[in-house]
Amino acid sequence: MGLKNESVLREEKGIHRFKIDLLRKTNESSSLIPLLQSAQESYGYIPEDAIYYISELVGIPAADIYGVITFYTQFRLRPLGKYLIKVCEGTACHVNGAKKIVKAIHSELGINIGETDPDGFFSLQSVACLGCCSLSPAMMIGDRTYGSLTVETVRKILKNYREGAIEE
Amino acid sequence: MKEIKVGLATCGISAGGTAVFNEFKQQVSEKNLPVSLRETGCMGMCYEEVLVEIIENGSRYLYGSVTPEKVKRIVAEHIIENKPVSEWIVRGPDSGEQTDFFRKQKRIVLRNCGDIDPGNIDEYTARGGYNAIRMVLSSLSPEEVIGTILDSGLRGRGGGGFPTGLKWRFARQAEGDKKYIICNADEGDPGAFMDRSVLESDPHSVLEGMMIAAFAIGAEKGYIYVRAEYPRAIERLRRAIGECGARGYLGSRILGSPMNLDIVIKEGAGAFVCGEETALIASIEGKRGVPRLRPPFPAQSGLFGKPTNINNVETYANVPWIVVNGAEAFSRLGSEKSKGTKVFALAGKIKRSGLVEVPMGITINEIVFDIGGGIRDGKAFKAVQMGGPSGGCIPASMGELRIDYDEITKTGAIMGSGGMIVLDETTCMVDVARYFLTFTQNESCGKCTFCRIGTKRMLEILERITSGDGKEEDLDILEDLAQTIKRSSLCGLGQTAPNPVLTTLRYFRDEYIAHIKEKRCPAHSCPHLITYRIDPEKCTGCTLCVKRCPSGAIAGEKKKPHTIDPDKCIKCELCYDACRFHAVIKI
Ligand SMILES: Cc1cc2nc3c(=O)[nH]c(=O)nc-3n(C[C@H](O)[C@H](O)[C@H](O)COP(=O)(O)O)c2cc1C
Ligand code: SF4
Ligand code: SF4
Ligand code: SF4
Ligand code: FES
Ligand code: FES
Numbered sequence: 001m002g003l004k005n006e007s008v009l010r011e012e013k014g015i016h017r018f019k020i021d022l023l024r025k026t027n028e029s030s031s032l033i034p035l036l037q038s039a040q041e042s043y044g045y046i047p048e049d050a051i052y053y054i055s056e057l058v059g060i061p062a063a064d065i066y067g068v069i070t071f072y073t074q075f076r077l078r079p080l081g082k083y084l085i086k087v088c089e090g091t092a093c094h095v096n097g098a099k100k101i102v103k104a105i106h107s108e109l110g111i112n113i114g115e116t117d118p119d120g121f122f123s124l125q126s127v128a129c130l131g132c133c134s135l136s137p138a139m140m141i142g143d144r145t146y147g148s149l150t151v152e153t154v155r156k157i158l159k160n161y162r163e164g165a166i167e168e
Numbered sequence: 169m170k171e172i173k174v175g176l177a178t179c180g181i182s183a184g185g186t187a188v189f190n191e192f193k194q195q196v197s198e199k200n201l202p203v204s205l206r207e208t209g210c211m212g213m214c215y216e217e218v219l220v221e222i223i224e225n226g227s228r229y230l231y232g233s234v235t236p237e238k239v240k241r242i243v244a245e246h247i248i249e250n251k252p253v254s255e256w257i258v259r260g261p262d263s264g265e266q267t268d269f270f271r272k273q274k275r276i277v278l279r280n281c282g283d284i285d286p287g288n289i290d291e292y293t294a295r296g297g298y299n300a301i302r303m304v305l306s307s308l309s310p311e312e313v314i315g316t317i318l319d320s321g322l323r324g325r326g327g328g329g330f331p332t333g334l335k336w337r338f339a340r341q342a343e344g345d346k347k348y349i350i351c352n353a354d355e356g357d358p359g360a361f362m363d364r365s366v367l368e369s370d371p372h373s374v375l376e377g378m379m380i381a382a383f384a385i386g387a388e389k390g391y392i393y394v395r396a397e398y399p400r401a402i403e404r405l406r407r408a409i410g411e412c413g414a415r416g417y418l419g420s421r422i423l424g425s426p427m428n429l430d431i432v433i434k435e436g437a438g439a440f441v442c443g444e445e446t447a448l449i450a451s452i453e454g455k456r457g458v459p460r461l462r463p464p465f466p467a468q469s470g471l472f473g474k475p476t477n478i479n480n481v482e483t484y485a486n487v488p489w490i491v492v493n494g495a496e497a498f499s500r501l502g503s504e505k506s507k508g509t510k511v512f513a514l515a516g517k518i519k520r521s522g523l524v525e526v527p528m529g530i531t532i533n534e535i536v537f538d539i540g541g542g543i544r545d546g547k548a549f550k551a552v553q554m555g556g557p558s559g560g561c562i563p564a565s566m567g568e569l570r571i572d573y574d575e576i577t578k579t580g581a582i583m584g585s586g587g588m589i590v591l592d593e594t595t596c597m598v599d600v601a602r603y604f605l606t607f608t609q610n611e612s613c614g615k616c617t618f619c620r621i622g623t624k625r626m627l628e629i630l631e632r633i634t635s636g637d638g639k640e641e642d643l644d645i646l647e648d649l650a651q652t653i654k655r656s657s658l659c660g661l662g663q664t665a666p667n668p669v670l671t672t673l674r675y676f677r678d679e680y681i682a683h684i685k686e687k688r689c690p691a692h693s694c695p696h697l698i699t700y701r702i703d704p705e706k707c708t709g710c711t712l713c714v715k716r717c718p719s720g721a722i723a724g725e726k727k728k729p730h731t732i733d734p735d736k737c738i739k740c741e742l743c744y745d746a747c748r749f750h751a752v753i754k755i
Contacts, residue, residue: 031454032454032455033434033435033437033451033454034434034435036437037396037435037437067456068454068455068456071439071456071457071458071613072437072438072439072456072457073437073438073439074396074437074438075437086397089358090358090359091358091359091515091516091553091556091587091589091603091604092358092359092515092516092521092589094358094603095516095517095589095591095595095600096516096517100740100741100742100745103740107718127397127438128356128358128440128607128611129355129356129357129358129359129360129361129397130178130397131178131179131355131360131361131364131365131397131398132178132179132182132361133359133360133361133513133515133521133587133589134179134214134215134217134361134513134514134515134521134522134523135179135182135183135214135217136515136516138182140397143399144182145178145179145181145182146182147179147182147183148183150745151742151745
């Protein structure tokens with residue numbers, strides 16, 4: 001079954017990019033989280049097949065793996081949009097107007113926190129702090145952090161992504 | 169030869185630091201300038217990002233708010249003609265000119281931050297880095313190291329304030345064939361960014377602290393648990409660990425001694441409760457990060473059931489300094505029971521937000537006004553929030569309070585990890601309490617009934633109050649629930665979750681009462697309790713607000729006073745932000 005799943009995964013994405021060396025050495029359960037992280041890195045989310053595959057590999061029942069996945073906010077079971085927006089709702093951002101930023105994103109993209117827009121371009125997530133509090137309110141798109149946001153700059157940034165003016 | 173340093177910690181990058189760095193690079197190569205251009209970490213003055221420092225013969229000029237356009241002039245005048253562009257300098261070479269931001273600071277943890285290139289081990293060693301571990305390996309016994317840390321009075325900087333030397337002693341004395349050390353870099357506290365800054369700006373000082381701890385307790389394996397939201401910190405740590413391995417500071421037979429140590433990074437997966445030490449250990453073991461009952465403490469039975477020492481990033485970063493400078497040098501600083509310095513992440517409604525390190529015993533007012541420059545936009549100082557979701561709000565009237573573990577605890581707040589969020593008159597304290605309860609309610613692992621359901625009940629009440637439906641008996645219920653949750657929760661999360669509510673009830677009770685009895689939010693912040701109006705005296709009829717309003721609530725003729733239809737208004741505040749004449753008012 002392990003093999004079958006592996007080939008399913010290969011087919012799905014062309015190349016299966018789990019960190020092979022990690023897999024080879026795996027026999028302790030402490031590798032579960034890194035394995036899930038690398039699955040998510042490869043697919044953008046954790047596909048069901050990957051869960052069964054990992055379950056075989058580390059010998060942990062799939063139900064328990066689901067337990068771990070749903071516990072941590074980082075993991076998701078559904079694919080994300082091309083760009084993940086992490087809007088900060090930490091304390092500094094909250095007192096400096098994070099709500100307005102969330103509203104601006106909402107009015108611009110029509111999505112709420114936890115949602116992906118219909119064409120799969122943006123997903124919106126809320127985070128507790130980006131560690132960029134001195135430039136609050138802040139958000140992160142992909143690996144880039146944007147600070148000192150206003151409703152106007154948010155609109156501009158999102159527009160730039162839409163028009164492909166920003167590349168990853 | 170001149171040195172140019174560009175601050176490229178996360179906030180420097182998000183303020184546009186990379187473009188500034190590239191512009192310098194281009195100018196340097198185009199004009200073939202004899203300078204050394206390097207990147208560095210957090211310089212502390214985050215409010216002036218992008219920061220660039222130019223150094224020659226010991227004279228230092230720090231430029232703030234640098235843009236690629238400004239680079240051309242800085243190069244032409246300062247680099248080529250030796251005429252510093254004085255109007256852009258935020259900290260000059262003459263000590264008299266030193267800005268107030270630095271005057272009351274004392275940098276131990278931040279000794280190298282913003283000075284060295286975090287990606288180059290040679291810069292760390294050139295400043296005395298790894299001398300402490302050399303000293304330890306060549307001339308000290310583990311007991312002597314523990315004695316030094318005990319004598320220094322260093323207490324854990326992760327929040328609890330437990331004496332670090334004592335913790336090390338317990339782990340040393342515990343029986344075990346294997347022992348572990350862990351660095352807690354989860355920094356889940358919203359509004360705190362000092363651990364990120366230290367890891368991004370000076371990763372080696374943390375690694376060296378871990379090495380010394382490992383020597384003291386006899387561990388051969390170390391873990392750094394970093395939150396995944398900090399990609400830069402992870403990248404720089406990886407690099408630093410790699411460099412250490414190549415130079416023999418990590419691995420087997422460190423620096424030719426009998427000591428072996430490997431350090432690996434574990435990325436956190438985003439759960440606040442994972443910062444709690446037993447939950448963090450479970451998370452490293454690959455399980456759900458759920459706290460467990462103590463004892464046994466990690467010092468006896470921690471990671472994989474072995475004796476484990478766990479400390480915070482800042483705690484470790486202090487250690488090499490203490491070893492090199494002596495316990496006495498450290499314990500001379502600070503107050504009676506809180507020694508040394510503390511790093512604070514200063515943010516919120518403050519003029520100069522940034523990373524500051526001050527001796528313990530300094531007052532809140534000194535931090536807010538002398539260092540932070542006071543409140544933005546001429547508003548009044550209302551309170552500081554310390555300790556995040558486990559802490560509380562200290563009112564401005566207590567500004568003369570000396571900051572140390574015990575003084576802060578007396579107020580009902582806690583020192584916490586060092587987030588200091590400054591609040592002004594426009595911040596509603598009931599909303600702040602509601603905000604934190606939303607946070608803890610979300611983050612509760614759900615194991616204890618009172619933490620799971622009690623915080624939810626408290627949150628519901630706070631939501632009612634902020635939307636104008638509060639009842640008089642709500643305050644008693646809140647206090648009751650708070651006491652029960654504190655008493656019957658298993659871990660620190662639940663035990664401290666009510667603190668933001670309790671402190672605001674204690675110091676800002678009148679605001680709760682105004683919400684409940686008068687259906688009024690004194691800070692004009694709770695959307696349900698405010699209406700927007702246009703002051704006809706001030707309105708010029710510029711129509712800017714009309715264009716912004718998403719709900720068509722504003723009407724009026726050009727050049728004549730406008731009006732807002734309260735029934736259509738969705739309280740988005742865009743008109744308020746847009747009006748240049750302060751004609752939109754909240755009542
Ligand atoms: C809910 C909760 C979250 C915590 N989060 C952190 C954290 O993010 N970083 C940290 O260093 N300590 C955190 N702590 C404290 C740790 O449990 C532990 O006391 C600390 O890492 C010990 O290091 P120290 O002695 O150097 O302070 C947290 C505690 C609780 C109860
Ligand atoms: S107090 Fe809360 S977070 Fe801590 S173990 Fe209990 S339910 Fe979990
Ligand atoms: S923006 Fe201000 S001044 Fe202009 S029409 Fe609106 S309320 Fe009047
Ligand atoms: S608050 Fe928003 S909806 Fe209300 S009048 Fe102003 S712009 Fe329009
Ligand atoms: S609170 Fe938003 S970046 Fe820290
Ligand atoms: S100066 Fe940029 S992170 Fe502090």
